[in-house]
Amino acid sequence: MAVNEKPENAPEHCPGPSTEQAGKASACQGCPNQNICATAPKGPDPALPLIKERMSSVKHKILILSGKGGVGKSTFTSQLGFAFSNDENIQVGVMDIDVCGPSIPKIMGLDGEQIHQSLSGWSPVYVQDNLGVMSIGFMLSNPDDAVIWRGPKKNGLIKQFLKDVDWGDLDYMLIDTPPGTSDEHLSITQCLKESGIDGAIIITTPQEVAIQDVRREIDFCRKVKLPILGIVENMSGFVCPNCKGESIIFAPTTGGGKKLAEDEKVPFLGSIPLDPRIDKLTKSPQDKYFLPSSPESLHNFLGLQTSIKH
Amino acid sequence: MADTLATHLAGIKHIIIVLSGKGGVGKSSITTQLALCLVQGGNKVGILDIDLTGPSIPHMLGLDGKQVHQASSGWVPVFADENQNLCCMSIGFLLQSKNDSVVWRGPKKNAMIKQFLTDVCWGELDYLIIDTPPGTSDEHISIAEYLKDINPDGAVIVTTPQSVALADVRKELNFCKKVKLPILGVIENMSGYVCPHCEECTNLFSTGGGEAMAQEFGVEFLGRVPIDPSLTIMIEKSNDDNATLENELIKMYTESNLYKVFNKITDKIVAKVTT
Numbered sequence: 187m188a189v190n191e192k193p194e195n196a197p198e199h200c201p202g203p204s205t206e207q208a209g210k211a212s213a214c215q216g217c218p219n220q221n222i223c224a225t226a227p228k229g230p231d232p233a234l235p236l237i238k239e240r241m242s243s244v245k246h247k248i249l250i251l252s253g254k255g256g257v258g259k260s261t262f263t264s265q266l267g268f269a270f271s272n273d274e275n276i277q278v279g280v281m282d283i284d285v286c287g288p289s290i291p292k293i294m295g296l297d298g299e300q301i302h303q304s305l306s307g308w309s310p311v312y313v314q315d316n317l318g319v320m321s322i323g324f325m326l327s328n329p330d331d332a333v334i335w336r337g338p339k340k341n342g343l344i345k346q347f348l349k350d351v352d353w354g355d356l357d358y359m360l361i362d363t364p365p366g367t368s369d370e371h372l373s374i375t376q377c378l379k380e381s382g383i384d385g386a387i388i389i390t391t392p393q394e395v396a397i398q399d400v401r402r403e404i405d406f407c408r409k410v411k412l413p414i415l416g417i418v419e420n421m422s423g424f425v426c427p428n429c430k431g432e433s434i435i436f437a438p439t440t441g442g443g444k445k446l447a448e449d450e451k452v453p454f455l456g457s458i459p460l461d462p463r464i465d466k467l468t469k470s471p472q473d474k475y476f477l478p479s480s481p482e483s484l485h486n487f488l489g490l491q492t493s494i495k496h
Numbered sequence: 497m498a499d500t501l502a503t504h505l506a507g508i509k510h511i512i513i514v515l516s517g518k519g520g521v522g523k524s525s526i527t528t529q530l531a532l533c534l535v536q537g538g539n540k541v542g543i544l545d546i547d548l549t550g551p552s553i554p555h556m557l558g559l560d561g562k563q564v565h566q567a568s569s570g571w572v573p574v575f576a577d578e579n580q581n582l583c584c585m586s587i588g589f590l591l592q593s594k595n596d597s598v599v600w601r602g603p604k605k606n607a608m609i610k611q612f613l614t615d616v617c618w619g620e621l622d623y624l625i626i627d628t629p630p631g632t633s634d635e636h637i638s639i640a641e642y643l644k645d646i647n648p649d650g651a652v653i654v655t656t657p658q659s660v661a662l663a664d665v666r667k668e669l670n671f672c673k674k675v676k677l678p679i680l681g682v683i684e685n686m687s688g689y690v691c692p693h694c695e696e697c698t699n700l701f702s703t704g705g706g707e708a709m710a711q712e713f714g715v716e717f718l719g720r721v722p723i724d725p726s727l728t729i730m731i732e733k734s735n736d737d738n739a740t741l742e743n744e745l746i747k748m749y750t751e752s753n754l755y756k757v758f759n760k761i762t763d764k765i766v767a768k769v770t771t
């Protein structure tokens with residue numbers, strides 16, 4: 187399983203801290219972790235079968251990833267959720283596993299909502315009948331509270347989201363992630379391994395500082411054998427609302443998302459321009475369906491939808 | 497560890513941590529600009545990049561592909577300028593390839609941060625600026641804990657004006673309060689964009705939210721930094737394989753408009769930590 191099984195300070199023949207042998211093998215003699223490994227609970231995680239059971243009613247699971255922060259993962263996740271759920275026969279779930287910086291409630295116009303506990307588990311917050319949302323943002327008594335959690339606690343919550351939430355039958359589950367390649371990313375891929383993830387949509391912006399982090403994210407996907415559905419380039423240029431003149435704000439000095447997709451041999455799904463109206467939809471919930479007015483941008487979202495479907 | 501760490505870092509006069517709850521708001525860019533302005537003002541500056549899974553500092557300083565050297569006394573940081581007034585340490589300098597992902601859970605990240613603090617020989621520095629990843633998790637808890645006993649000067653909080661960013665940054669302010677890290681002030685980055693064709697200023701990411709938030713929390717508002725595409729361009733030029741001294745980042749930066757804006761912010765920060 188994990189890429190990361192063997193701690194850095196462990197000797198070469200470390201059997202892996204979650205194995206039966208952990209802390210007891212001959213290699214463990216003198217390892218600084220011996221005590222912890224010998225006493226930690228072993229064997230398969232009891233949560234996994236429960237997760238598998240729950241996830242059996244979810245047809246497609248899609249991760250939205252990016253090594254870089256602020257490139258538009260959460261915005262894209264919510265747009266995709268709205269786009270899918272435009273068809274009332276499609277059931278969609280959005281799960282936000284950004285535990286320290288949850289943006290989904292605000293972006294989807296659900297500020298101040300709370301989750302409810304029922305017999306069958308936590309029920310998600312519904313934007314409409316066929317679009318349910320789960321986020322730690324719905325569990326804070328004060329929205330400004332900092333969630334000062336280290337890895338294990340974040341992982342615990344992610345497991346709960348997967349096994350204790352009553353998602354019902356879903357066609358699509360879209361999972362929004364924090365930037366990076368750490369606890370959350372490892373946990374979600376490990377927990378969903380048996381149930382199967384369709385793949386990841388990778389979001390980038392055009393400039394090299396972002397592309398660099400995204401290359402690392404792609405490296406991560408390969409290490410954990412997570413298929414890549416494609417790359418979306420967000421914030422690709424800007425059309426002035428006044429003079430309609432175009433300008434480049436984040437210059438694609440190394441070729442941007444398109445070149446990255448070519449280099450990495452993964453599909454390029456399209457680019458989305460910078461649009462100042464995007465922030466507005468978080469303020470007026472009736473504008474939640476931000477379907478871009480230009481036919482090209484609209485095509486981006488819908489084109490995506492069809493290419494994922496088959 | 498406290499005692500030894502205090503002795504080890506004794507040559508550093510001021511420690512500033514750059515934080516934001518939100519990703520991509522410009523923490524690494526602000527760290528870089530603050531460092532450049534301080535160096536230009538005659539200081540010796542070090543940058544410590546504790547964003548372990550998304551290190552940006554090597555690229556921002558035009559140092560992609562550089563390696564740290566191991567000396568008998570520890571790791572020698574990488575210098576970014578001719579005159580050796582700006583040095584930095586990042587996990588980026590420890591990777592085989594810049595495309596390698598660092599897939600680490602918390603404990604390993606914490607151990608690395610500790611090692612950065614205890615094993616890098618910074619020597620005498622006027623300022624050490626610490627760039628962080630977004631959030632309020634392992635890296636943040638660890639750096640605050642490790643530095644607790646040596647009283648860092650405080651945190652500079654970066655936000656952009658959008659409501660989505662502000663919501664996360666409010667959490668970061670509360671984090672600072674919880675861990676008793678003083679807040680030096682708030683910077684609103686990417687505040688307004690002037691169209692190069694018609695001079696119309698578009699608030700691409702709306703505007704003003706950072707100042708209002710600073711007021712509400714009773715912390716200083718340090719200023720606004722506009723969106724300026726030349727920043728990305730300068731960074732790329734300084735990374736160019738054929739980069740010459742002409743293209744040294746600090747030179748290009750001090751000739752840019754951003755420098756004028758940011759220098760004022762730097763002055764405020766300097767005034768805060770030196771009085």
Ligand SMILES: Nc1ncnc2c1ncn2[C@@H]1O[C@H](COP(=O)(O)OP(=O)(O)OP(=O)(O)O)[C@@H](O)[C@H]1O
Nearest residue numbers: 255256257258259260261459460461518519658660
């Ligand atoms: N195409 C766009 N045009 C204009 N603004 C955009 C665009 N895409 C995203 N934004 C804005 O950029 C900010 C960052 O977007 P978002 O929060 O979706 O990014 P993220 O990748 O989820 O960030 P984080 O790494 O913090 O989770 C938001 O304020 C959002 O409104």
Ligand SMILES: Nc1ncnc2c1ncn2[C@@H]1O[C@H](COP(=O)(O)OP(=O)(O)OP(=O)(O)O)[C@@H](O)[C@H]1O
Nearest residue numbers: 254255395519520521522523524525686722723724
């Ligand atoms: N004022 C500005 N004008 C134009 N571009 C900017 C400005 N500030 C930052 N940028 C660009 O925005 C992108 C994000 O900035 P940066 O990498 O500094 O953010 P960050 O907060 O460190 O992100 P992360 O959360 O991923 O660490 C970079 O490409 C940077 O060059």
Ligand code: SF4
Nearest residue numbers: 200209214217220223
């Ligand atoms: S004690 Fe054994 S299992 Fe645990 S880290 Fe060390 S070598 Fe690996």
Ligand SMILES: [Mg+2]
Nearest residue numbers: 259260284289
């Ligand atoms: Mg997000």
Ligand SMILES: [Mg+2]
Nearest residue numbers: 523524547552
């Ligand atoms: Mg950064």
